[in-house]
Amino acid sequence: MEPNDCLLFYHDGDFFAGGIVGRTFENPDAGELLWNNPESRHLFTVEGFTHDAPGIEQVWEMLGYDGRQVVQGFTRVAQERVEDIRREHRSLESALFGEEEREPSxxxxxxxxxxxxxxxxxxxxxxxxxxxxxxxxxxxxxxxxxxxxxxxxxxxxxxxxxxxxxxxxxxxxxxxxxxxxxxxxxxxxxxxxxxxxxxxxxxxxxxxxxxxxxxxxxxxxxxxxxxxxxxxxxxxxxxxxxxxxxxxxxxxxxxxxxxxxxxx
Structure with a gap:
């Protein structure tokens, strides 16, 4: 993940929260200290966290996905699909979270x-x-x-x-x-x-x-x-x-x- 990526959190068949990646870190000790898993070395902060996330059907329609609506693990959307949303809605943030009016901190x-x-x-x-x-x-x-x-x-x-x-x-x-x-x-x-x-x-x-x-x-x-x-x-x-x-x-x-x- 990279700063300013949009995030959607998935559980039990639907998205339940979202936000924006703030800062990212990589620390070889993080995984072992936090999760007893030395392979998990990446950390990130989330800005603008919200439970007002779009339904998975709405997201699939925006992305032009066909087929069963299931997310497995971390999934990154192809860049061309992201650009299609930006062209139609001006920004991912407004399309996913309807936050065009949120003032920056x-x-x-x-x-x-x-x-x-x-x-x-x-x-x-x-x-x-x-x-x-x-x-x-x-x-x-x-x-x-x-x-x-x-x-x-x-x-x-x-x-x-x-x-x-x-x-x-x-x-x-x-x-x-x-x-x-x-x-x-x-x-x-x-x-x-x-x-x-x-x-x-x-x-x-x-x-x-x-x-x-x-x-x-x-x-x-x-x-x-x-x-x-x-x-x-x-x-x-x-x-x-x-x-x-x-x-x-x-x-x-x-x-x-x-x-x-x-x-x-």
């Missing part, structure tokens, strides 16, 4: 933040295969991305330098993806930039983009409302974090300019 978010923070040590890649993440982990990863980008920019808009807060202290600034998630863009801090709500809208709608040298460029649309206000930003440098490791990378900036028709 603080621990899950922090784990994703740690992984994303370490990712800046490697070369950036344009896209991310989100199908590898169950629904709750995807939301945890999105939240981790947002928090890391806000922290990196000290809750300051990279375009205008504004650092607004609500009366209860919530920052206005948002974490914008440069190469968007809708194109399978990565939750990589280097694919992010902190923007106030107005400049986030301007960036996502194609009014603004940035050069590889982190200067602002403005769409050439002088007949549209808002052009003259935004045109004043042309050529200005972004307000970037001191840590250059988290600055927007050309691999993402180039694709944003391409999507919105800016000259290369």
């Amino acid at each position: 603080t621990e899950e978010i922090e784990r994703e933040k740690s992984e994303l923070a370490q990712a800046v040590e490697s070369e950036p890649e344009l896209t991310e295969d989100e199908t590898q993440y169950v629904e709750t982990r995807r939301r945890a990863r999105d939240r981790a991305f947002t928090e890391l980008v806000r922290e990196a920019y000290d809750n300051t808009c990279a375009v205008c330098g504004a650092q607004r807060e609500s009366p209860d202290g919530n920052p206005e600034v948002e974490a914008a993806h440069i190469y968007p998630l809708s194109e399978d863009g990565r939750n990589d801090v280097r694919n992010g930039v902190a923007l106030c709500k107005f400049h986030h809208w301007a960036f996502d709608s194609g009014w603004l983009s940035f050069t590889d040298n982190h200067e602002i460029i403005v769409a050439d649309a002088p007949n549209k409302n808002g052009y003259h206000e935004l045109k004043q930003l042309e050529g200005q440098s972004l307000h970037l974090p001191e840590n250059g490791d988290v600055h927007p990378q050309p691999i993402f900036l180039e694709r944003h300019r391409e999507i919105h028709g800016f000259e290369q």
Whole structure:
């Protein structure tokens, strides 16, 4: 088993519980100490444990299995059948446990933040295969991305330098993806930039983009409302974090300019 695998527990002809594999361990002493069986050396944690498991008939129908509905020992479903469920239901977790609305825990978010923070040590890649993440982990990863980008920019808009807060202290600034998630863009801090709500809208709608040298460029649309206000930003440098490791990378900036028709 691997982290984020979905589990169904079977007994007496039906599934009675389920969950998600959290962490896995291998210890040669575990089997002997716990079960008096030195061959059993693998341990795993279970997250999101639930007794609200689907019936075996429902699972067999989703998987496209024919024949007698019996599980013998540990059984791993073929990957192509898993991908069929993901395409139809978006995630295994939502298909099996109906947990699309479950919010990720603080621990899950922090784990994703740690992984994303370490990712800046490697070369950036344009896209991310989100199908590898169950629904709750995807939301945890999105939240981790947002928090890391806000922290990196000290809750300051990279375009205008504004650092607004609500009366209860919530920052206005948002974490914008440069190469968007809708194109399978990565939750990589280097694919992010902190923007106030107005400049986030301007960036996502194609009014603004940035050069590889982190200067602002403005769409050439002088007949549209808002052009003259935004045109004043042309050529200005972004307000970037001191840590250059988290600055927007050309691999993402180039694709944003391409999507919105800016000259290369």
